[in-house]
Amino acid sequence: MAVTLAEVAAHAGVSPATVSRVLNGGYPVAGGTRTRVEQAVEELGYVANGPARALAAATSDLVGVLVHDVADSFFGILAGSLQSALAPKGHGDPRRLAVVCNTEGAPEAELAYLTLLEGQRAGGVVLTGGAVEEPGHTTALAARITRMADAGAPVVLCGRPPLPVPAALPVATVMFDDRGGAFRLAEHLLSLGHRRIAYVAGPPGLSTTRVRLGGHREALRRHDPALPEACDPLTVHAGFERSAGYDATRELLRRGAPFTAVAAANDTVATGVAAALREAGLRIPGDVSVAGFDDLPVCVDTAPALTTVRVPLREAGILAAQLVTGRRPLPPGGITTLPTELMVRGSTAPPPPEGSRP
Amino acid sequence: MAVTLAEVAAHAGVSPATVSRVLNGGYPVAGGTRTRVEQAVEELGYVANGPARALAAATSDLVGVLVHDVADSFFGILAGSLQSALAPKGHGDPRRLAVVCNTEGAPEAELAYLTLLEGQRAGGVVLTGGAVEEPGHTTALAARITRMADAGAPVVLCGRPPLPVPAALPVATVMFDDRGGAFRLAEHLLSLGHRRIAYVAGPPGLSTTRVRLGGHREALRRHDPALPEACDPLTVHAGFERSAGYDATRELLRRGAPFTAVAAANDTVATGVAAALREAGLRIPGDVSVAGFDDLPVCVDTAPALTTVRVPLREAGILAAQLVTGRRPLPPGGITTLPTELMVRGSTAPPPPEGSRP
DNA sequence: CCCGATTGAGAAAGCGCTTTCCATCACTCG
């Protein structure tokens, strides 16, 4: 059916082995021979049979990309830039294909997809999104990743903490300075004069949740050691969806404890928070300031525009692509932390004078 | 290294052929034997070698998903639901993996990715996003798709017009009633009293652009045969990004021809339109009404919320997944048109009384 | 109770490529 390597070899008057070597490099081939082969490839319109290559080489051109959900802008942007970076313009390298898997953040799903990817002899895997911090899962994941990396498939952890794997293995971690971002965001709110700061956190047990909340509380503590505890009643855990922010805020409002600002786990949640607030007749930022996290595109289209912390998703995607394809050497220690940046917009302002509610 | 079929066979005391048959079905295997094999698979934790399967069977578990850009919510949502639908909960079927490819809508990129996918012996392909309507490309694409479908890989065109391929081939088309949606949206604006309706269309030459604009103009024409032409100076073509909407609107404003409403190619563009309008000191919908298309999540978070046309992306993704895996038979004619729905929100209202500008 | 259908399972031939392991060959060193 399709043109095979053997046919190209015959056409060029060389052996299949030579054609393979020309195509894959890493072996000296005389200039003339090389040209002849390349011409044959061109003339016959040869396209390698991926599965056959993968079977023989025990590694494929597939790169697994585990995300919570590509429909979520956070992951969509990350996966998008990653995918694009996998396909370099100058079609020099053989193109790697991105296999994206929605795990919903579920440990079992992550493991299940990794199994599938191992079965496909994926040439690399990128795990994104916060990690469920449960000892059992961490161990299982570390073991799996070690096995894959050991088999030659680079693994990149993106936006999640490093895992205990033997050094020297091709395992890299790309982190975001979530803690610093949350810290600066809280500082921003404090400097505006806010003290009763509500916090709609992500799901408990997730690394991202812990780190962001940690940075936030640290800033409160720095300002006033008693503040973190004082704000505890104003902290609620929720999911990462808009509705979670909405529900959490209604709950907060229902409780009646007054607050003048709300920081959310991420921008999506923040939009839910804002919606609930507005619905309750509160003005943003007049009555309550709202802040998100991630700096998704939606931030500039809400009214007022959302103060948030920019997380360099595109950069992370590109970096992850380079690391997982080996186009970029592992940084010392295997960890790269990308900076986050406070983006002050219209949704945060000084709190209203005392006496207003809530 | 990993457990192989042969080892499972040995463990179960049968031949490799039998194990393969148990795993793939489609061949009678006695109950006892089957049980024994399944047990062996379980005990050894056997995971099939994808490439080997694909090589022997000449088809893989990979499903290609071509999108303009997954980072764009429209495609992210589509690809997300498609991917999830590919992995049915009850882990009965062998899981299919989604290979997502960002084509930026470029014909060459589409072809290039299809080549790659053919090389991988993909078991199916879903092409999404409007098609570039250029004879050459249409022909080339039709030929490619025919070849793939002929080789047994179902092809699903999603959100783009059907292609001329021999019937009887597994090629399905899932369309959105873009025309109807645009028509009803225009009707809505007309019924509010708008007559000078600007339109920020998508890139020329793209099927989506043509169809949406067509529906829009048809509604204008129905209302008053002279209206389409009257609004021509208010129609501009742009890209599908927010900035395109922004730039186009500034251009419109600069021209000085008055208008009381702007319909955009999609929601993302509409947010850009709104931003430019607000920046020019115009109130929405007080001075100018704005409408989008697609009903992306962002619509409910803009202020005011964006009137738009809901496009059933999730449903389309699920449907495409079922069609491309053959879990759902092709509809007669191979075409399914999904309905769109007008979503009236706060960004559209009657035009201001004459005399206001512009 | 024997014979042609059926049903169930094994043997073996690839699928198309990579990759040792060798065989050349043209030189160069001593």
Add this chain to the structure above:
DNA sequence: CGAGTGATGGAAAGCGCTTTCTCAATCGGG
């Protein structure tokens, strides 16, 4: 001037699975 040497290219053995092609065994009917 013969052997050592690096640069090239070929032969062939798989990689792990699917799928004919075959054959043994079981079964119902005349």
